[in-house]
Amino acid sequence: xxxxxxxxxxxxxxxxxxxxxxxxxxxxxxxxxxxxxxxxxxxxxxxxxxxxxxxxxxxxxxxxxxxxxxxxxxxxxxxxxxxxxxxxxxxxxxxxxxxxxxxxxxxxxxxxxxxxxxxxxxxxxxxxxxxxxxxxxxxxxxxxxxxxxxxxxxxxxxxxxxxxxxxxxxxxxxxxxxxxxxxxxxxxxxxxxxxxxxxxxxxxxxxxxxxxxxxxxxxxxxxxxxxxxxxxxxxxxxxxxxxxxxxxxxxxxxxxxxxxxxxxxxxxxxxxxxxx
Amino acid sequence: xxxxxxxxxxxxxxxxxxxxxxxxxxxxxxxxxxxxxxxxxxxxxxxxxxxxxxxxxxxxxxxxxxxxxxxxxxxxxxxxxxxxxxxxxxxxxxxxxxxxxxxxxxxxxxxxxxxxxxxxxxxxxxxxxxxxxxxxxxxxxxxxxxxxxxxxxxxxxxxxxxxxxxxxxxxxxxxxxxxxxxxxxxxxxxxxxxxxxxxxxxxxxxxxxxxxxxxxxxxxxxxxxxxxxxxxxxxxxxxxxxxxxxxxxxxxxxxxxxxxxxxxxxxxxxxxxxxxxxxxxxxxxxxxxxxxxxxxxxxxxxx
Numbered sequence: 271x272x273x274x275x276x277x278x279x280x281x282x283x284x285x286x287x288x289x290x291x292x293x294x295x296x297x298x299x300x301x302x303x304x305x306x307x308x309x310x311x312x313x314x315x316x317x318x319x320x321x322x323x324x325x326x327x328x329x330x331x332x333x334x335x336x337x338x339x340x341x342x343x344x345x346x347x348x349x350x351x352x353x354x355x356x357x358x359x360x361x362x363x364x365x366x367x368x369x370x371x372x373x374x375x376x377x378x379x380x381x382x383x384x385x386x387x388x389x390x391x392x393x394x395x396x397x398x399x400x401x402x403x404x405x406x407x408x409x410x411x412x413x414x415x416x417x418x419x420x421x422x423x424x425x426x427x428x429x430x431x432x433x434x435x436x437x438x439x440x441x442x443x444x445x446x447x448x449x450x451x452x453x454x455x456x457x458x459x460x461x462x463x464x465x466x467x468x469x470x471x472x473x474x475x476x477x478x479x480x481x482x483x484x485x486x487x488x489x490x491x492x493x494x495x496x497x498x499x500x501x502x503x504x505x506x507x508x509x510x511x512x513x514x515x516x517x518x519x520x521x522x523x524x525x526x527x528x529x530x531x532x533x534x535x536x537x538x539x540x541x542x543x544x545x546x
Numbered sequence: 547x548x549x550x551x552x553x554x555x556x557x558x559x560x561x562x563x564x565x566x567x568x569x570x571x572x573x574x575x576x577x578x579x580x581x582x583x584x585x586x587x588x589x590x591x592x593x594x595x596x597x598x599x600x601x602x603x604x605x606x607x608x609x610x611x612x613x614x615x616x617x618x619x620x621x622x623x624x625x626x627x628x629x630x631x632x633x634x635x636x637x638x639x640x641x642x643x644x645x646x647x648x649x650x651x652x653x654x655x656x657x658x659x660x661x662x663x664x665x666x667x668x669x670x671x672x673x674x675x676x677x678x679x680x681x682x683x684x685x686x687x688x689x690x691x692x693x694x695x696x697x698x699x700x701x702x703x704x705x706x707x708x709x710x711x712x713x714x715x716x717x718x719x720x721x722x723x724x725x726x727x728x729x730x731x732x733x734x735x736x737x738x739x740x741x742x743x744x745x746x747x748x749x750x751x752x753x754x755x756x757x758x759x760x761x762x763x764x765x766x767x768x769x770x771x772x773x774x775x776x777x778x779x780x781x782x783x784x785x786x787x788x789x790x791x792x793x794x795x796x797x798x799x800x801x802x803x804x805x806x807x808x809x810x811x812x813x814x815x816x817x818x819x820x821x822x823x824x825x826x827x828x829x830x831x832x833x834x835x836x837x838x839x840x841x842x843x844x845x846x847x848x849x
Binding site: 307308309311415419423425426428468471472473474475476477478479480482484496507509 | 608609611612613614615617618689769770771773775777793794795797799800801802813816
């Protein structure tokens with residue numbers, strides 16, 4: 271009986287993703303930088319999270335086993351890490367309630383299961399509150415590599431551009447191609463079209479800045495992508511391009527753009543919005 | 547000292563001799579600097595090579611997010627190099643990059659492996675002919691090795707990128723070098739080299755320039771994780787006096803490199819061409835500037 275209650279309650283408080291009708295993305299304070307790459311290689315903040323989470327499990331297992339001494343050890347461990355963590359990011363100080371951590375140690379010390387459950391629940395709420403406000407943003411900001419630092423050389427103008435600027439140029443030549451095709455201006459369509467093809471080809475050169483497995487590249491900008499681009503190049507070079515066929519090829523090229531955006535765009539945009 | 551050494555020489559056949567002069571720390575994965583106590587010249591060459599820079603390179607530090615992207619690290623600070631195998635990350639002296647110990651010391655035999663048969667009292671050595679084969683480089687230069695195999699040539703990576711320096715002494719430490727005769731030496735500068743005019747064949751066929759890499763038996767440029775580039779700039783003059791410039795950026799990462807013996811077609815805008823001035827530049831991964839590989843003028847014969 272006791273066993274069940276503890277298990278269920280602890281499940282409740284360690285489950286990080288409470289269901290909610292909104293996800294908040296608040297810019298995390300700069301002081302968090304100290305605990306993440308490139309400043310630190312040790313992920314100190316995250317590592318404390320794992321320690322606390324493990325300590326919770328330690329308490330639960332040992333209370334269930336009736337091993338109160340060991341449970342007390344984990345409770346103290348939890349308190350120690352909780353206090354340490356509360357000093358790491360000054361802006362987040364108020365999320366922590368040190369008295370509740372002390373309360374849990376006392377509850378375990380009293381060997382009273384109901385008190386433990388109550389203390390656990392209260393402390394757990396402080397974890398959940400902060401997670402709701404901050405966890406998502408931190409994940410996106412600190413665990414996803416930055417596209418801002420990735421530069422890519424424009425094959426038309428021989429200039430190094432940031433990812434966002436490159437994408438604009440790429441999209442501009444794409445839109446120009448469409449406009450001129452629709453207007454039936456072959457020569458202009460040819461020029462912007464060939465620029466678009468070159469720029470689209472060059473996209474692949476950025477992947478190796480983050481990926482070491484060529485398979486990751488292949489699924490998005492692999493043989494099919496190159497085949498469509500080559501065919502487009504042929505059509506455009508041949509003078510009067512066949513409009514319908516070019517549009518069909520653009521659709522298949524566009525699938526690659528979309529696939530890549532699906533995987534990378536959201537974190538990149540969040541990072542950029544936060545100016546990181 | 548000298549008499550002792552002479553005595554040692556005298557006893558060259560003796561089995562125990564090996565252990566008398568062994569300097570134990572050499573088998574405990576010392577930093578590369580330690581090897582320079584004897585292999586001074588080789589050390590100096592290696593210090594100028596990109597292998598020495600592999601870990602401390604600014605660009606690498608940036609892209610690996612200050613050495614925190616774990617999947618990036620193993621080839622830049624390898625524990626042990628075995629032919630055709632991707633290495634694992636070394637624990638110590640990572641700032642040495644691709645180091646002497648990583649390439650020459652084998653845990654299994656606890657000896658220095660190398661291409662020669664030598665007598666090396668300070669540390670046991672073993673002749674291992676895999677050091678002269680391209681496959682030795684293949685665990686890290688995976689893409690380049692694949693391209694090289696497709697080229698089906700006899701010359702190894704080493705024959706071009708570790709060019710022979712003729713016969714020289716392997717060690718410079720006094721007085722020990724008197725006991726070792728000069729031996730075949732290969733440059734540990736691992737030069738990046740540069741394609742010559744004759745390595746790139748260019749033909750003007752109607753409105754196309756056919757450009758073929760006929761001399762470098764891998765893609766030009768080639769890369770695994772680096773991002774070297776080739777720039778083609780063709781200034782075209784037409785019979786009617788018009789002039790147009792066509793530019794192309796070829797890069798290893800975008801798979802647009804010049805493949806060995808496969809012609810690359812550069813289309814020129816329509817019109818009757820009088821002449822084309824072609825310039826080919828390259829940029830190595832780790833260098834800021836561009837260098838000229840080729841500059842030539844092609845003319846269409848008068849009709």
